[in-house]
Amino acid sequence: MASKEDIQRHKDNYRAAARAQQEAEEAAMPISREHLAGLFDHLDAALGREPCQHTLRLTRLFLTSHSLPEATVVPWLGQYGGYCDCEVLANVEDRWGE
Known part of the structure; x- marks a missing residue:
């Protein structure tokens, strides 16, 4: 079973990846x-x-x-x-x- 720290680290990594994806998509927008x-x-x-x-x-x-x-x-x-x-x-x- 994963520890609370492992679960929190996984959640933090997921959120960081989602934020990076959002930022990349926004940077590629051809319209303001x-x-x-x-x-x-x-x-x-x-x-x-x-x-x-x-x-x-x-x-x-x-x-x-x-x-x-x-x-x-x-x-x-x-x-x-x-x-x-x-x-x-x-x-x-x-x-x-x-």
Whole structure:
């Protein structure tokens, strides 16, 4: 049976690895946290007025209007399940929202 110290050391190592992973993912973000929050707000408002067309039309409009690099942001959103506007709001916000 593992000692309390071994269990605590394992927990500390796990937390440190999770923190390092989070920091690495955040450093690789092609969009700032502020712009990402703005995208979520934009999609929330727009999808409240009209249903999702299951495209990234609204997302692309936001990126273009803020001169953000669509070629890198769109694939990054897809890594987190953001394949259409409503999925960006549901999946990406779930992972990267406040």
